[in-house]
Structures are given as structure tokens and as C-alpha cells.
Amino acid sequence: MRTIRIHDTAAGELRELTPRVPGEVGIYACGPTVYNRIHVGNARPFVTFALLKRFLQHEGYDVTLVSNLTDVNDKIYAAAVRTGVPSTTLAEEMGAHYRADTDRLGLGRPDAEPLATTSMPGIIALIADLVERDAAYEAEGDVYFRVRADARYGSLSRRDVDMMDQGEGDDPVGLALKQDALDFALWKATKPGEDVAWDSPWGRGRPGWHIECSAMAEEALGVGFEIHGGGNDLVFPHHENEAAQTRCARDHELAQLWMHTGMIELRGAKMSKSVGNITPLVEALDDIGRDALVLLFASSHYRQPLNWADDSIEQARAGVRRIREAGRLLVDGPSPEDLAGELEAFFAALADDFNTARALGHLWSWVREANRRTAAGERVGDADLRTMLAVLALDGVLDGPDDGGPDDAALALLRERDAARAAKDWARADDLRDALAADGWTVRDGASGAELVRTET
Numbered sequence: 001m002r003t004i005r006i007h008d009t010a011a012g013e014l015r016e017l018t019p020r021v022p023g024e025v026g027i028y029a030c031g032p033t034v035y036n037r038i039h040v041g042n043a044r045p046f047v048t049f050a051l052l053k054r055f056l057q058h059e060g061y062d063v064t065l066v067s068n069l070t071d072v073n074d075k076i077y078a079a080a081v082r083t084g085v086p087s088t089t090l091a092e093e094m095g096a097h098y099r100a101d102t103d104r105l106g107l108g109r110p111d112a113e114p115l116a117t118t119s120m121p122g123i124i125a126l127i128a129d130l131v132e133r134d135a136a137y138e139a140e141g142d143v144y145f146r147v148r149a150d151a152r153y154g155s156l157s158r159r160d161v162d163m164m165d166q167g168e169g170d171d172p173v174g175l176a177l178k179q180d181a182l183d184f185a186l187w188k189a190t191k192p193g194e195d196v197a198w199d200s201p202w203g204r205g206r207p208g209w210h211i212e213c214s215a216m217a218e219e220a221l222g223v224g225f226e227i228h229g230g231g232n233d234l235v236f237p238h239h240e241n242e243a244a245q246t247r248c249a250r251d252h253e254l255a256q257l258w259m260h261t262g263m264i265e266l267r268g269a270k271m272s273k274s275v276g277n278i279t280p281l282v283e284a285l286d287d288i289g290r291d292a293l294v295l296l297f298a299s300s301h302y303r304q305p306l307n308w309a310d311d312s313i314e315q316a317r318a319g320v321r322r323i324r325e326a327g328r329l330l331v332d333g334p335s336p337e338d339l340a341g342e343l344e345a346f347f348a349a350l351a352d353d354f355n356t357a358r359a360l361g362h363l364w365s366w367v368r369e370a371n372r373r374t375a376a377g378e379r380v381g382d383a384d385l386r387t388m389l390a391v392l393a394l395d396g397v398l399d400g401p402d403d404g405g406p407d408d409a410a411l412a413l414l415r416e417r418d419a420a421r422a423a424k425d426w427a428r429a430d431d432l433r434d435a436l437a438a439d440g441w442t443v444r445d446g447a448s449g450a451e452l453v454r455t456e457t
């Protein structure tokens with residue numbers, strides 16, 4: 001197996017992936033809080049970890065990808081009050097939208113998608129363990145995590161413990177309940193305006209966001225699992241707090257590696273509702289198409305900001321066309337052995353901190369060389385290109401669904417014509433051209449080889 005290195009946020013450097021059980025990798029990627037339709041910024045981690053799973057499977061690992069839905073949260077209560085529907089109804093509706101929208105990415109579902117609402121016994125048990133260990137305390141129906149109980153607090157986000165603000169927007173009452181302003185809520189007593197609550201040893205209430213993930217991740221993958229992921233806006237406080245909770249309750253790190261995706265930036269794009277973090281995923285899928293969107297995500301290294309701009313979107317569209325057109329000129333079967341270097345470099349780039357941008361560079365080199373050879377009349381097998389595209393979930397570009405392009409029978413005639421021309425059998429080439437014309441295809445000889453276009457009628 002290839003050595004795989006991933007940038008670990010906690011270490012601040014690349015670390016080798018070393019599974020607890022050889023050959024098995026667990027990934028927990030924080031999913032959305034379901035209070036509105038997800039935007040392209042939320043889709044980036046979804047795509048990144050789905051593609052990482054494909055790569056690890058290609059490398060021979062058995063991968064379990066878990067991605068939760070946060071369906072109990074202040075934001076949901078607030079949005080439900082604004083829209084006048086019960087918070088459970090809103091969360092269910094937005095959860096269904098999330099599944100439908102991400103389904104359209106064509107990347108499959110994660111292996112498990114736990115909900116906070118259906119994980120309540122584990123969440124409450126984890127809080128109880130923290131209280132028993134004196135790493136948490138009850139105060140008037142709330143339970144708070146005692147940050148200073150964790151000697152390693154701050155080790156993930158690598159900041160000084162005294163410089164941290166939990167962002168809980170404490171009112172004087174909430175602040176008075178905390179023994180230290182650094183502490184954060186594990187359980188909140190139910191308040192007027194909150195329409196759903198659960199029974200607990202501390203009275204009726206609901207969990208804090210951070211403890212939900214610690215409990216759901218442990219339930220699905222155990223502690224010390226291989227990769228914990230999410231957007232880099234989650235490093236602090238969410239992931240710092242997840243790590244602290246599990247460390248204090250289990251005397252064990254929650255995850256071996258913490259992997260964070262960069263944000264989406266809006267450079268050069270027209271400033272309208274249709275850009276960036278306010279672009280709903282569903283709108284991006286309608287406008288750009290699934291293939292170009294996945295290629296756009298893969299075109300940037302996951303840790304770098306992704307430039308959401310008209311020109312980068314257009315480049316992704318052109319990239320999909322380039323793959324489709326190259327594919328039409330290839331034949332089924334093994335690729336030339338002297339192109340295997342690009343294939344190897346493609347996978348080496350993915351093993352080096354999952355650098356999809358650099359990997360794509362090698363894929364384009366492969367395509368350029370294949371185009372050069374097919375234009376020269378050589379028959380080039382598509383196997384290597386198919387292997388690379390499959391890891392990026394783009395192999396479907398080679399097979400359709402067709403944009404009205406020629407079917408296999410027409411392409412077979414075109415390849416025969418290529419061969420006839422290469423053999424300077426002009427009469428045979430003309431007959432084949434006429435056969436294609438009878439089926440409605442015009443042969444166009446271009447710089448990158450012959451292609452078929454629909455005859456205009």
C-alpha cells in the first residue's frame with residue numbers, strides 16, 4: 001500500500017495515515033445544521049470527504065464515512081420561530097432537502113448519517129460521564145464543560161486558552177451560571193420558545209452542539225478513529241470542544257487526524273444572489289451541472305480557498321468538455337504503458353495530502369498526450385483515464401448521459417474511417433463517411449482528430 005499523508009490541524013503538519021486496524025479507515029465529517037437549504041460552501045466538505053473515501057478505497061482500504069445532521073440547535077429553534085413552523089418540522093424538511101440536494105452530486109451517501117434527535121441516549125450518557133469525572137457541572141438545569149479540566153485544551157486550534165471566546169453570546173444569567181467564562185454548555189435547560197426538549201438527569205432540556213458530535217462519532221466509529229473532518233470554520237470552538245469532551249470522558253483522543261477544508265471565496269464573480277456562500281447547492285447544480293461542479297471542487301486543493309468566480313466555473317465546464325471529447329477518440333482497453341507515469345503521479349499526488357489539484361494536472365497531461373496520439377491515428381486505450389476519473393467520480397463523463405453526441409455504432413464507423421485514412425484507403429474512408437452521413441452525422445476533421453457533429457437538417 002502507498003503511504004498516505006494528510007495535513008493534521010492539531011500537528012500543523014503532514015502525518016502518516018496509520019489505521020487502528022490495518023486496512024480500515026473511519027472518517028467522521030461534520031454535516032450541516034439543517035435550518036436552511038445548504039449552499040456551495042457546505043457542499044465542499046461533503047464532496048471532499050466523499051472523494052477521499054473513493055481514493056482510499058482505490059488504495060485498498062475499507063472505509064466507513066460518517067456524516068451527521070445537526071437537527072437540534074439554537075439556529076433551528078430561531079429559524080422555526082421566524083417561519084412559524086415547529087422546529088422538528090423545519091429540521092425534517094431541511095434534512096430531506098439536504099439529502100436530495102447532495103444526492104444530485106452523484107457521490108453516493110455517507111455510510112451513516114446520524115441525527116442528534118435519534119442519538120439522545122448516547123449524548124446524555126456522555127454528559128453524565130463528564131459530570132461524574134468532574135469535567136462538567138450542573139447549574140440550574142444547565143450542564144457546563146469545565147474547560148480547565150482539560151490540560152490539552154487549545155491543542156487542536158493551537159491557541160492560548162485565555163484567548164478563547166466560546167461564542168455562546170452569554171447573557172448575564174448564562175455567564176453567572178458558568179464557573180469560568182471559558183466553559184461551554186453541554187446541556188441547556190429548556191426555555192420558552194423552544195418547542196422540543198428531552199428528559200435528562202438534569203431536567204428537561206436539549207444538548208449543546210459540540211457534545212452531539214462527540215457522542216455520534218464515538219457511537220459510529222469508536223474513539224481514536226482515523227480522520228475527523230469538516231470546514232475550517234469548525235476548528236474552534238466546535239472541534240476543539242469535541243476533542244476536549246472525549247479526552248476528558250475517555251482518556252483517549254477522539255480522532256488521530258483532523259482534516260479541514262478551506263472556505264469558498266468570491267473573487268471576480270458578479271455580485272448577486274447567485275454567488276458564493278449564498279449560492280444554494282441546488283442552484284449551482286442547475287446552473288453549472290453536476291460534472292463541472294465536482295470538477296470545480298477537485299480543481300483546488302481542499303485546504304486552499306476555492307475561487308468561486310465566473311472564469312473558474314467556465315474553466316470547469318471546459319474541462320468536462322475536454323474529458324468528454326478526449327474520451328470519444330479513445331478505445332476500450334488498456335492504456336499505453338509509457339503513459340503509466342502520469343497515472344502513478346496522479347495517485348502519488350492524492351497520497352500527498354489529497355492534492356486533487358496536482359493530481360488533475362497529471363490527468364490533463366495524460367489527456368493531452370492521448371489527444372496527440374489519437375490525432376496521429378494511434379489507437380489509445382481509455383483504461384488509465386477511466387481509473388483516474390473514477391476516483392474523482394467523473395468517469396460518467398466518458399459514458400454520457402449523452403449530450404446528444406454520437407453512439408457507439410457511429411463512433412465505431414468513425415474509428416474505421418480513421419484507420420482507412422491512416423492506411424490511405426481513401427475510397428473506404430469515403431464510404432464510411434457516407435455511411436455516417438446516412439445516420440445523420442457529419443465528420444469534421446480537426447486539429448485534435450476527427451469528430452462527429454449532428455448534420456443540420
Ligand SMILES: [Zn+2]
Nearest residue numbers: 030031213238
Ligand atoms: Zn460536528
